[in-house]
Amino acid sequence: RSKAKGGNSCSFYDPKLQTLLENQAELETDIVRAIINNEFCAYFQPQISMQGKLVGAEALIRWLHPTKGLITPNQFIPIAEQYGLIQKLQTIVLRNICSLVNQLDAKNMIDEQFSVSINISQRQFNSTELKNELCTTINEFNISPAQIKLEITETMLSGDINSTIKQMAELKAQGFVFSIDDFGTGYSCLAHLNAFPVQEIKIDKSFIDKILDKGKGFNIVNTIISLGKSLDITVVAEGVEQQEQFDMLNILDADYVQGYLIAKPMDATNYLTWHAQHIKKESLIA
Ligand code: C2E
Ligand code: MG
Numbered sequence: 001r002s003k004a005k006g007g008n009s010c011s012f013y014d015p016k017l018q019t020l021l022e023n024q025a026e027l028e029t030d031i032v033r034a035i036i037n038n039e040f041c042a043y044f045q046p047q048i049s050m051q052g053k054l055v056g057a058e059a060l061i062r063w064l065h066p067t068k069g070l071i072t073p074n075q076f077i078p079i080a081e082q083y084g085l086i087q088k089l090q091t092i093v094l095r096n097i098c099s100l101v102n103q104l105d106a107k108n109m110i111d112e113q114f115s116v117s118i119n120i121s122q123r124q125f126n127s128t129e130l131k132n133e134l135c136t137t138i139n140e141f142n143i144s145p146a147q148i149k150l151e152i153t154e155t156m157l158s159g160d161i162n163s164t165i166k167q168m169a170e171l172k173a174q175g176f177v178f179s180i181d182d183f184g185t186g187y188s189c190l191a192h193l194n195a196f197p198v199q200e201i202k203i204d205k206s207f208i209d210k211i212l213d214k215g216k217g218f219n220i221v222n223t224i225i226s227l228g229k230s231l232d233i234t235v236v237a238e239g240v241e242q243q244e245q246f247d248m249l250n251i252l253d254a255d256y257v258q259g260y261l262i263a264k265p266m267d268a269t270n271y272l273t274w275h276a277q278h279i280k281k282e283s284l285i286a
């Protein structure tokens with residue numbers, strides 16, 4: 001039928017699209033099944049200051065699939081968002097975070113400055129339920145809101161600025177803090193950053209990858225760090241893999257680093273062990 005109309009400009013049946021849609025639908029069904037079977041959990045990746053102090057961790061969702069093994073978020077977060085399943089996943093991650101913070105606190109392994117970041121997707125950020133869920137969960141686990149850092153992406157700042165500021169201000173009033181993820185990759189007006197109640201920005205890995213080539217990467221990182229200094233916002237470098245990158249970030253006066261050089265994301269048990277060992281080393285140095 002479409003041939004008669006000439007070319008593929010008006011095809012009713014596209015086998016590739018059909019396969020894509022079927023795969024997505026299968027993945028959706030599998031995510032629903034996996035939620036019921038408790039296959040999702042948060043991994044934790046430490047963040048340290050340039051002086052080596054453990055300052056926080058980022059929670060990163062993982063899918064421990066019974067046959068496919070460990071699946072990373074880029075392979076399922078977009079589908080979960082599209083099919084309205086992201087809320088359920090966020091709840092799992094949030095509860096994992098609160099449980100970890102509660103344990104660290106009970107063991108006297110953290111101070112008030114230590115916080116764990118949670119990645120908030122656009123849809124969740126827009127939801128009126130976010131504040132409620134955050135408050136209810138931290139109360140249940142008896143932890144302070146300042147120990148939860150909400151990571152939103154730079155792109156999310158470029159929407160309706162007034163409603164974004166309102167939502168952020170309400171959460172800030174509750175005591176939660178904000179970090180801007182993937183900083184430098186969006187097209188938002190960086191000069192307007194101070195319009196938002198932001199405590200931290202995270203320089204995207206793509207710039208850290210190029211920090212040692214004297215060129216664009218270096219200049220962008222340098223500019224972001226200066227911007228952070230001038231606005232009194234903490235600057236975190238993510239995806240730091242090499243000592244030379246760390247040394248350069250130290251020269252440029254970044255605040256915190258996160259990356260494989262320090263540690264890969266770990267499950268809660270391994271994270272607790274890592275955390276305990278790290279603070280023991282800190283106390284030996286101090
Ligand atoms: P992101 O928030 O920018 O997270 C940083 C990503 O870089 C993570 O990938 C982390 O494992 C990876 N990474 C950290 N250090 C290094 C390094 O030194 N080298 C390399 N090659 N990679 C490093 P991951 O865990 O696969 O997460 C990918 C993205 O998925 C995240 O990017 C975030 O946008 C999203 N995501 C992760 N967890 C959640 C979640 O619970 N909820 C939502 N909505 N999104 C999530
Ligand atoms: Mg993040």
Ligand code: MG
Nearest residue numbers: 181182202238
């Ligand atoms: Mg990031």
Ligand code: MG
Nearest residue numbers: 181182204205
């Ligand atoms: Mg990133």
